[in-house]
Amino acid sequence: MTSSTLSVQLYTVRDHVAADLPQTLERLARIGFTRVEPYDFVARADELARSLTEHGLTAPTAHAPLLSTDQDAVLTAAKRLGIETVIDPYIPAEFWQDAASVRETAEKLNAAAKKAAVYGIRVGYHNHDWEISSRIEGVTALEYLAAHLDPEVVLEVDTYWAAVGGEDVLALLQRLGGRVVALHVKDGPRSKNNKEQVAVGSGSMPVDEIIAATDGLLHVVELDDFNGEIFDAVADSHAYLTK
Numbered sequence: 001m002t003s004s005t006l007s008v009q010l011y012t013v014r015d016h017v018a019a020d021l022p023q024t025l026e027r028l029a030r031i032g033f034t035r036v037e038p039y040d041f042v043a044r045a046d047e048l049a050r051s052l053t054e055h056g057l058t059a060p061t062a063h064a065p066l067l068s069t070d071q072d073a074v075l076t077a078a079k080r081l082g083i084e085t086v087i088d089p090y091i092p093a094e095f096w097q098d099a100a101s102v103r104e105t106a107e108k109l110n111a112a113a114k115k116a117a118v119y120g121i122r123v124g125y126h127n128h129d130w131e132i133s134s135r136i137e138g139v140t141a142l143e144y145l146a147a148h149l150d151p152e153v154v155l156e157v158d159t160y161w162a163a164v165g166g167e168d169v170l171a172l173l174q175r176l177g178g179r180v181v182a183l184h185v186k187d188g189p190r191s192k193n194n195k196e197q198v199a200v201g202s203g204s205m206p207v208d209e210i211i212a213a214t215d216g217l218l219h220v221v222e223l224d225d226f227n228g229e230i231f232d233a234v235a236d237s238h239a240y241l242t243k
Contacts, residue, residue, distance in 0.1 A: 200240050
């Protein structure tokens with residue numbers, strides 16, 4: 001894998017981001033990353049823009065709670081930062097238990113996508129485990145969502161949480177097809193204990209097969225948590241994926 005299809009979710013190093021954003025981005029650039037995926041970026045857009053430029057980084061994707069915040073503020077900041085796709089990262093589990101709720105979420109994402117198009121930005125959604133474990137009309141709730149999305153709305157599949165949710169990740173990706181433009185790549189024992197997550201390539205996820213099946217997509221390294229020095233896990237993940 002080349003650096004052009006590899007990114008890292010800044011939530012992975014959130015404590016460092018909170019303490020010193022420029023230094024954190026410098027460390028990621030030294031590891032070899034050329035792309036990052038910001039979260040909660042509206043309030044720090046100016047500082048983030050300066051730091052991205054200073055360290056030769058871009059942010060093609062970013063996370064923001066589009067369906068529960070000021071969309072124009074998010075999209076204005078995204079435009080400032082050169083973000084191409086804004087991804088809503090979290091809709092609680094209770095909204096994925098019945099068809100009507102999932103259709104309502106699809107309608108909201110479709111509406112957000114129409115607004116984002118005015119800014120030249122694309123809208124997406126990122127899953128956890130509950131969109132996978134919940135079944136709607138015989139399919140995962142995530143697939144039910146996808147069937148009700150406008151063509152412009154995309155998905156970022158978190159491969160780890162898809163596995164925790166009980167799906168064969170490769171089969172799920174094949175079924176979702178071109179709707180998927182990015183993946184969260186993480187590793188561990190496929191448990192809900194975030195502390196058990198490990199550097200990519202060190203756990204039980206079929207990382208090599210996933211990467212081989214998704215050539216050309218953006219692959220975003222993420223650890224929700226880690227029992228150790230987080231930058232070591234990030235560096236080891238980068239080394240594994242670019243070996």
